[in-house]
Amino acid sequence: MDKGTQTAGLEALHKFLRQWVQIDDAAWEGFRECLVRKTYKKKDLFVAEGRVCKEIAFIVAGSFRYYKIIDGIEVTTFFSFENNWTSSYTSFLNKTPSFVSVEAMEDAELLVLHYDDLQGLYKKFAAVGLFGRLMAEYLVTCLDERMHSLLLKTPEQRYLKTLTDNSIYFERVPQHYIASYLGVAPESLSRIRKRVMQRH
């Protein structure tokens, strides 16, 4: 990984931050000093189920899959891609064992931030504290929508919504992972797709 690519990763994060808060040079410098660059090969774990997740990371490149093992089989619950954050966030927040594992779906490159460092940044820079609140509020919005979708919509409705809102999933994620993300068996997603196709 050459120096140019490293800078590109940092720039992507800097841009991400600036889209949410006004962050001055001192705060950005503070942020940068805490970041650790790490690379992951496909299938490597960023978080293992049952362990406390002490880090949060900005994905420079690649993608991750969240899953839990139920009766011996993996059930995928979420995906995240480059230019976004990844973590077992509730484990990270509460220092509790993670419900899920987080695994690289593709080779990936991360900018990793340790819990203690983030808390330090929260205290030192008001803009980072504000960023933390806005991120948490944004996550609340996403989770609330997902919860309502699972509670109120049919699998077919969820499939169609994902097709329009998250079409990237269908380009980068095996279909049987998407199936469990939608809350159905892989065979059922196959049938749903067939049903939708036949109605054009």
Add this chain to the structure above:
Amino acid sequence: MDKGTQTAGLEALHKFLRQWVQIDDAAWEGFRECLVRKTYKKKDLFVAEGRVCKEIAFIVAGSFRYYKIIDGIEVTTFFSFENNWTSSYTSFLNKTPSFVSVEAMEDAELLVLHYDDLQGLYKKFAAVGLFGRLMAEYLVTCLDERMHSLLLKTPEQRYLKTLTDNSIYFERVPQHYIASYLGVAPESLSRIRKRVMQRH
């Protein structure tokens, strides 16, 4: 509502805040100046589906039910009780039309805070900003657990979990509301209960 009860309501909120952050007299005074006391009769709406929710409220007494109308029938998605907050939080955060209605299940008394006032407090008092982040992070934790429960557990498992973790629901909420909170028809919850009983 006499003065003594009013003070009791404020004290409950003050205590709530102090359990989460160190809040000095100035910040608490600022908080108190923004609060508006309101009373709701059973069945009154605090938020109407489709309207932007501009307020958040601390429940001094009573309880609220969140519901959405699907194909003409009300589907209940959440409950909140005294000594907690209520709002259509994602509508409040994003100034978007609320997905749900929020209705008093019992006569209730609220301490209401307007969006603009809360933003002002966030800016003026660091402790309130911190409180906002911690509340959002706590909500993330709750919603994440609910999401995983809906995605990974059976209705019976959700019923049993609610029975132990939120037994207050079974004391204060009609069973058919709990059914839709669990994601099943009222008749199904009846069957689940019977099934569980027969296994002792």
Add this chain to the structure above:
DNA sequence: TCTAAACGTTGACCTTGGTTAAGATCGACA
């Protein structure tokens, strides 16, 4: 390049929960 594993699809059958309808009980309120 070859081979085994992973992946997606299909069919037969099964299970769970939804739907509809009826009836019993309880409670608020005129």
Add this chain to the structure above:
DNA sequence: TGTCGATCTTAACCAAGGTCAACGTTTAGA
């Protein structure tokens, strides 16, 4: 106190999705 509405339960039937198994295709790695 009587009545209507709300609530809960039960039963019969139905439909959607789960399970199991087989098969063809694609992909990744030796």
